[in-house]
Amino acid sequence: MSSKLYLTSSPHLHDKNSTQKIMLDVIIATLPIILASTIIFGMRSLVVIFTTVLSCVLSEYLSCKIMKRPNSIKDLSAVVTGILLAFSLSVSIPIGIAAFGGFVAIVVIKQFFGGLGQNFVNPALCSRIILLISFPAQMTNWPEPFAYLKGSADIITSATPLDKSVLTTVTYFDLFFGNIPGCIGEICSMAILLGGIYLLVKKVISIIIPIFFIGTVFVLTFLMGGDPIFHIFSGGLLLGAFFMATDYVTSPVTRLERIIFAVGCGFFTVIIRIFGNLPEGVSFSIVLMNILTPLIEKLMLPKPFGKRENI
Amino acid sequence: MGIINRLKKIIPKSCGGVYVPNRKYTKELRSVQMPCPPYVVLPMKQHIGSECEPIVKVNDKVKIGQLIAKDTSKVCAPIHASISGRISKIEKFLMPNGLFTTAVTIESDGMMKFDEHIVPPKIKSREDLIKAAKDCGLVGLGGAGFPTHAKLDFNENTPVDTFIVNAAECEPYITSDNRTILEKTEDIIRGIDLIKNLLKVKRAIISIEKNKPYAIEQLKYTISKMDVDIELVQMRTKYPNGAEKILIKTCTGREIPFGRRAAEFGCMVMNVSTVAALYNYVETGIPLISRVITVDGSAIKDPKNIRVPIGTPIKEIINFCGGYKNAAKKILMGGPMMGLTVCSDDVPILKQNNAILAFDEKDAAMQEASPCIRCGRCVESCPLKLLPYALEQNFESKDAEALNILNINTCMECGCCAYSCPAHRPLVQSIRLGKAFIKKQNM
Structure with missing residues (x-):
């Protein structure tokens, strides 16, 4: 015995998981969606994704420097935010606006409130809403799928299937494989489901939020006389349910709270879709429920072992 | 609130706990003197x-x-x-x-000479057994070290109906209970039977994790050979199965709240090595x-x-x-x-x-802690249904009231939360400090 010994608090054994690994898993889960969007919209979608990721990482790096915080690029959360932000933008978005979105998400929504783990709304979604309000025209121009193959440099704009005017011309097949106009990451349901299954298998997310979110939308649209399958596979619902609403920081932690959160997301999505002026309600409903999360947690304090009713 | 309560019953409750690596490398090694x-x-x-x-x-x-x-x-x-x-x-x-x-x-003196006054005690009644446990100097050998005679001396007005022998050994690496079971099977079974009969306990259970197949086999064989009424409960291998409260919950469904003793709920838990040591004293008179x-x-x-x-x-x-x-x-x-x-x-x-x-x-190297991302793994893994992340936060902001509301004292420091935390936060340490902080506030 020559060297000194460590004295630490138990436990002395740790799971091999880390924040970085979780974020890496999310990035892997987005790969099918990136691939699908590149096939459907061409190289330009990659350019948009690259722009937002770069802008997010750069913003994170600079704000950490200026605010004298430990550099947090390594945890990859800025990369995830960048990818998710690009997913909710149109492929025809001007590069400057996309870069500005990354800046808003990281600096205004994340770092101003204290950095990783402290933001009260999902940075990517909230940034999208800010862009939607600031640049309504550019944010609602969606090119036709495979327009780049038709050889023209011009981007043909069209409305999303949720706009009632084009509703009749879209088949379930188009919805599932993404042969519809829309945001980069929202159109190909198959790719989103693949990514979602990967996250579930890797236990990064639990099934509770997606299932209750989608389930609520299904039941409510059915009760209101809509086409539930159409509502599930169109717009940002799947992306929102698997990738946005499950964001750890801005969603509740216990099972019951998560159910309330997810049902709330579904409820407001349907309300906005059917009664609102906007074609899409997913981002607004998730952000609204993000804001309500601390309230839900306060109301639903779990009873500890030995203090529950069954004794 | 009615709807919420109904909802609470429908959702499958997370049972808590974590799957820690077994690492029972020494399970085949006979104990040597x-x-x-x-x-x-x-x-x-x-x-x-x-x-x-x-x-x-x-x-x-x-x-x-x-x-x-x-x-x-x-x-x-x-x-x-x-x-x-x-x-x-x-x-x-x-x-x-x-x-x-x-x-x-x-x-x-290198002689290892035994005291010549050692004689096996005569055990006829409950009182004899309690005295024997005391004279033996026996404490719970599983880790907590509660004096065994105090455990056996429960209030007869609220009788113990279930005697649980803890053979879970859910901590990684440790195989000493496993070896005791394999090497002292008959002592253990006889000891359990003795305690059960003298204390007039209705049910005796040995609960063991499934990662000890040889021990299970041997216990089964010995129980049937000696024809005694002892149940063998095989649990899936999950930490912390061997914690007293969790064990009682698994075997009987009863939940012991913080600050209450198991005997008040009709349960008595004893480690398998403790039983073996007690029976050894009864047979030979050699104390612990x-x-x-x-x-x-x-x-x-x-x-x-x-x-x-x-x-x-x-x-x-x-x-x-x-x-x-x-x-x-x-x-x-x-x-x-x-x-x-x-x-x-x-x-x-x-x-x-x-x-x-x-x-x-x-x-032994410590991992650097990063900010909590509220992933909820600590909450999911807590066997006592606490909110470890919230306990840590409220300790850091020194909010004694919130710590009390969140039942910080219920925590048994099993370490599931800190084990599963991807941000490597020292949750158990914060909770320990939080408990000390509350104690100081209440003084």
Whole structure:
């Protein structure tokens, strides 16, 4: 015995998981969606994704420097935010606006409130809403799928299937494989489901939020006389349910709270879709429920072992 | 609120706990007798309760099994000499848990001579059994160290109907209970039968994790051979199955709230090694002077299961195991989930220690904590349904009221939350500090 010994608090054994690994898993889960969007919209979608990721990482790096915080690029959360932000933008978005979105998400929504783990709304979604309000025209121009193959440099704009005017011309097949106009990451349901299954298998997310979110939308649209399958596979619902609403920081932690959160997301999505002026309600409903999360947690304090009713 | 309560019943409850790696490398190794150490150190507090009082003086000659310290209150277990020799020192001693106590040091004469007054006790009634447990100096050998006689002496107005023998051994590395089961099966079964009959307990259960197939096989065989009424409950391998509250919940469905004793809910839990030690005393009259421990870890050359005299310094035990393979950076008493780190290898083995683990730099290195991302893994893994992340936050903001609302004192520090935390936050440490903070606030 020559060297000194460590004295630490138990436990002395740790799971091999880390924040970085979780974020890496999310990035892997987005790969099918990136691939699908590149096939459907061409190289330009990659350019948009690259722009937002770069802008997010750069913003994170600079704000950490200026605010004298430990550099947090390594945890990859800025990369995830960048990818998710690009997913909710149109492929025809001007590069400057996309870069500005990354800046808003990281600096205004994340770092101003204290950095990783402290933001009260999902940075990517909230940034999208800010862009939607600031640049309504550019944010609602969606090119036709495979327009780049038709050889023209011009981007043909069209409305999303949720706009009632084009509703009749879209088949379930188009919805599932993404042969519809829309945001980069929202159109190909198959790719989103693949990514979602990967996250579930890797236990990064639990099934509770997606299932209750989608389930609520299904039941409510059915009760209101809509086409539930159409509502599930169109717009940002799947992306929102698997990738946005499950964001750890801005969603509740216990099972019951998560159910309330997810049902709330579904409820407001349907309300906005059917009664609102906007074609899409997913981002607004998730952000609204993000804001309500601390309230839900306060109301639903779990009873500890030995203090529950069954004794 | 009616809807919410109904909802609560529908959702499957998360049962908590984590799947820790087993690492039971020593499970096949028969326990070997440790040769006589040059000296032993016997602290006067090797149990929960009040400190013992030495009844020997420096330079007294003692033999194995001779009483050297008597109990001072109801919750206290007397201490016996574990080797024969001369009392060389009686002085203040710093325990691994940071508290001072008196300790008696016995210098060995190398003879290992037993006290000739040792005779097996006559056990006829409940009172005899309780007295035997006390005279044996027996404490819970699983880790907590609660005096066994105090456990057996439950209030007869609220009788115990279920006697659970804890053979879960859910901590990684440790195999000493497993070895005890395999080597002392008949003692254990006879001991359980004796306790069950004398205390008039309706149900006796041995609960064991499925990762010990040989032990399960042998217990099954012995129970049927001896034709006794003992149930064997096989649990899936998940930490912390062996924690008393969780074990009672698994076996009977009862939940023991914070601050209440298991006996108030008709349950009594005893470690399988404790039962074996009690029966050994009933048969031979030799009190608790030695126990089986597992010595393992990445810094140990030759991991073993060893029967060691109580009070043997850790370094003697490690020398017996071939010494250190690599430089040890962390030495634990107990398992890696709840064990205590020690500041040197001079500290002695106590009655309730079931393992010595020594780790090298690679396994001992601390991981840097990053911000909490509220992933909820700590909440999902907490077997007591607490909110570890919220406890940590409220401790950091020194909010005593919130800590009380969140039931911080319910926490048993099993370590599931900190084990599963991807941000490597020191949750258990914060909760411990939080408890101390609350205590100070309430004073």
